[in-house]
Amino acid sequence: MSVEADLMTRYCDGDAGAFRELYSRVAPRLVAYLQRMSGERATAEDLVQHTFLKVHGARAAYVRGADPVPWMFAIARRTFLDEARRRKRARVQVSGGDGRLPEVAAALDGTPAADGGAAASPDPDLVHAALSALSRLPPAQREALILTKMSGKSIAEAAAITGVSAGAMKLRAHRAYVALRRALAAVGVGGAS
Amino acid sequence: MSAGGGEGESPRATDRPDAGSGLNSHTDGIDLRLEGSLSALAGATGEAPPMSGALAAELDGLAPATMRMPRRAWAAVLVISLFYALGLLAWMGVRDDLDRLPAMWLYGVGAVWLAAFLAIGWLILVPPRRQVMPRWRSATALAGLAALLLMVGGLILPESVATVGATYAPSVASVFEHGHSCLRAGLAVAVVPIVVSALAVRGAVPVGSRWVAVAIGAAGGALGGLILHLHCATGERFHIGLVHGGLIVVSAALAAIAARVGERIRWARER
Numbered sequence: 001m002s003v004e005a006d007l008m009t010r011y012c013d014g015d016a017g018a019f020r021e022l023y024s025r026v027a028p029r030l031v032a033y034l035q036r037m038s039g040e041r042a043t044a045e046d047l048v049q050h051t052f053l054k055v056h057g058a059r060a061a062y063v064r065g066a067d068p069v070p071w072m073f074a075i076a077r078r079t080f081l082d083e084a085r086r087r088k089r090a091r092v093q094v095s096g097g098d099g100r101l102p103e104v105a106a107a108l109d110g111t112p113a114a115d116g117g118a119a120a121s122p123d124p125d126l127v128h129a130a131l132s133a134l135s136r137l138p139p140a141q142r143e144a145l146i147l148t149k150m151s152g153k154s155i156a157e158a159a160a161i162t163g164v165s166a167g168a169m170k171l172r173a174h175r176a177y178v179a180l181r182r183a184l185a186a187v188g189v190g191g192a193s
Numbered sequence: 194m195s196a197g198g199g200e201g202e203s204p205r206a207t208d209r210p211d212a213g214s215g216l217n218s219h220t221d222g223i224d225l226r227l228e229g230s231l232s233a234l235a236g237a238t239g240e241a242p243p244m245s246g247a248l249a250a251e252l253d254g255l256a257p258a259t260m261r262m263p264r265r266a267w268a269a270v271l272v273i274s275l276f277y278a279l280g281l282l283a284w285m286g287v288r289d290d291l292d293r294l295p296a297m298w299l300y301g302v303g304a305v306w307l308a309a310f311l312a313i314g315w316l317i318l319v320p321p322r323r324q325v326m327p328r329w330r331s332a333t334a335l336a337g338l339a340a341l342l343l344m345v346g347g348l349i350l351p352e353s354v355a356t357v358g359a360t361y362a363p364s365v366a367s368v369f370e371h372g373h374s375c376l377r378a379g380l381a382v383a384v385v386p387i388v389v390s391a392l393a394v395r396g397a398v399p400v401g402s403r404w405v406a407v408a409i410g411a412a413g414g415a416l417g418g419l420i421l422h423l424h425c426a427t428g429e430r431f432h433i434g435l436v437h438g439g440l441i442v443v444s445a446a447l448a449a450i451a452a453r454v455g456e457r458i459r460w461a462r463e464r
Binding site for chain 1: 242245252259262
């Protein structure tokens with residue numbers, strides 16, 4: 001049983017401390033995901049509160065021992081879509097309205113965090129260009145890339161969260177990646193031809 | 194991250210958007226830099242935001258919740274639905290030509306109706322191991338297959354069955370005229386399994402809720418079809434195919450509409 005599954009089970013058994021621990025483990029991941037979707041940190045934090053309220057209200061639907069994280073991501077996504085509909089926003093931007101970049105991943109000492117290799121020092125121009133290209137992707141492709149490349153979800157998890165088949169998710173993410181690569185190559189960023 | 198994909202699939206190392214595409218086979222140059230940019234755009238996860246007052250208030254005096262037990266829920270839905278359906282059948286009456294029907298047809302088609310009800314219900318109510326969300330995609334596909342099979346099966350009704358039951362002139366008007374009472378009876382049977390299944394799966398379907406409704410409606414329609422199979426003595430091909438077989442489609446459509454209406458009411462309340 002995963003740590004989250006254990007915490008969720010204890011929370012459903014009435015342990016408020018387990019809920020706080022679960023919140024501290026999952027909320028940052030949800031904030032990061034929703035921030036990428038909405039482009040606004042404050043909105044993302046607000047949506048996370050709504051998401052956890054919904055999780056709390058639906059906790060009787062939880063199955064003992066199951067991994068609650070994909071379910072929570074799916075609830076967060078639903079909450080985000082409801083909010084977007086409520087605001088009557090036809091197209092949700094990845095970047096904020098003020099045009100600033102989202103926070104860059106950073107280690108505790110302030111250096112950029114990454115998996116390693118050259119990815120540890122991204123070119124600022126390339127980051128800006130990637131952000132711009134990302135915001136121009138069709139929403140479904142953008143979401144696929146956000147979940148698989150930026151939220152660390154597998155294809156199967158991303159498919160379960162969004163409610164599409166694994167094949168469709170893989171295709172969307174691949175197309176998004178190729179489109180992003182082409183867009184960056186077209187503007188000649190990063191030495192691409 | 195532990196496994197948690199839908200439909201019983203487990204994430205794999207190769208389960209990435211660029212796996213097998215060749216994009217990662219030469220991660221020098223633009224690909225590597227693009228990966229770096231995406232990582233940078235991913236943003237820091239950092240600390241959890243402070244809990245809102247409403248959320249903190251929910252934790253005061255937190256009571257234990259009875260967690261969902263999918264297999265038990267499925268069994269409960271099964272028992273309640275069958276008890277109700279058989280009660281309705283007893284009230285409406287069993288067809289009087291039962292002993293003259295070919296046993297193969299009677300038991301074979303009855304088994305298909307029952308299997309459709311059980312299997313669709315299982316897929317909707319019992320999620321894959323260590324997952325919360327139901328297999329609505331498989332359930333919907335099975336519902337479509339069952340509808341097709343039972344409609345086509347009715348339309349190519351064997352002569353030995355068609356000659357036993359009562360017949361009428363096969364026209365669109367007569368199918369509607371004779372079909373509406375069967376449709377009403379079948380939908381009356383379907384109501385209870387639909388309602389209890391919806392209650393059992395409530396809260397577990399943040400995605401695909403309309404498709405879940407379709408599958409639940411189809412399961413209810415399958416049970417309705419089983420009761421019609423035992424109640425209605427009509428041997429007309431279009432009646433069996435379009436009305437009895439079509440009950441799955443009608444029931445699924447009505448359940449989807451009901452889910453849509455429920456969704457709109459929820460949005461209106463939240464607004």
